[in-house]
Amino acid sequence: MADLSDAREKLRGSIAPVITPFREDGSIDEPTLQDLIDWHIESGSHAVSVTGTTGEPSSLTLQERERVMEVAVKAAAGRVPVVPGTGSTNHQETLHLTKLAQEMGADAALVIVPYYNKPSQHALYKHFKTVADSVDIPIIIYNIPGRTAVNLKVKTLASLNEDCPNIIGVKESNKDFEHVNRVLLNCGRDFLLYSGIELLCYPMLAIGGAGHISATANVVPDKVAELYNAWNRGDVKRAQELHYELMPLNDVLFKDTNPAPLKAALGMMGKIHPKLRLPMDLPSQELQEEIRGVLKHYTERPDEGTNGSLHPLLSEK
Structure with a gap:
């Protein structure tokens, strides 16, 4: 099992969910992906993620998802953690990609609640527990009910946290702020809570969040990273200023x-x-x-x- 205490420290801040760049003919533009990852690192992003929602995984073949993950791990070269999105609506495919992420040297895997098929809470528990038990790397669950049509309930998440040591956090793209408060209440204050809603990045830090996985980081990675840095160093005024400064960009x-x-x-x-x-x-x-x-x-x-x-x-x- 990976050193989870170390992972809980490293996987904080702005985890930039990098887009998948395509050439004019629709093929993956690998040099540009490498350049984007370099830019994120130079701009202060604390980690990078690929093949999550922002990376258009549903537009990629399984082989292309594998290749994007591989390019990202090699491009980051240990400078920042890499957290590929490995989830899908298919359980076996999720297992395959999550195991592959571990083999490639990824620092954690971001595993989305399966979309379209609307599983029950019991089925979601079994799905995530099976995935977590199949690897040693940390797992961050990705709850985005607006895309998946099902919400991972706090009780289910708390059970997974209790039963699966390597499930260390959740990305909550959830506008229900009461829900996200109850995540930390029920899973513990050391559970890593990330905002996936741009306007909640600052509020989630205020309740004890570990950072954010914000699509806006693709455009202004320095400002999105500085929002976390300002809060972390106790500069509440600067964090608030960035929160409001970023709102028009987040909106558009x-x-x-x-x-x-x-x-x-x-x-x-x-x-x-x-x-x-x-x-x-x-x-x-x-x-x-x-x-x-x-x-x-x-x-x-x-x-x-x-x-x-x-x-x-x-x-x-």
Whole structure:
């Protein structure tokens, strides 16, 4: 079993959920993924995650998910922890990817509540316990009822925490703030609680959260990491300032389904080729203009591509 006390210390802060960049033909752009991970590390992200919701796992084949995980672990090269998303709606596939994450040297696995099939709480317990028992690395459960159509109840999570030593935390993309308070009450204050809701990143730190896994970190990784750093050093005023400073960006990035607005924004910043795979697509021209306007308050040259001109996939002004 991995040193869980060490993991509980290392896996704090801003865990950036990195997008999966595609080339114009839709293939995975591995050099750009490596560049993005370098940028996150240089910008102060405390860890990186791939193939979570923001990484479009449902648009990737199983082999592509494996490859993205491998590229991420190699690119990080031990500089920060890597926490790949290994969950799916298929139990055997989840087991396979989680075991593979351990073999690749990942520091933990982020395992989502299975989506679409709406399992019972008893079935969720059995699913997560089987996954946790199959590996030694830490497991962070990912509860996102808006996407999965089922909420992992606090009682179920507490039972898993009690019975599975390597289930050390949960990413709560849950707007029910009473629920997330009860997570720490029932699972213990050393249980790692991460916010997956951008506007709750600061409030979750205030109740004892371990950090956040915020999609907005793809655009301003330094500011999202500094929100945690400010709180951690006791600078409440600075943390509050960043909370409100980030709100307009958080809002615009979720006016369409994640990661479509993110990829549009990163295309405007010249970081990626702004490509998604169907059935996902770029936001409307109207929303792209709104994103462009908001970005100007956070980044330099938000409307220029890597060759000094607007990316052809993005709408013209």
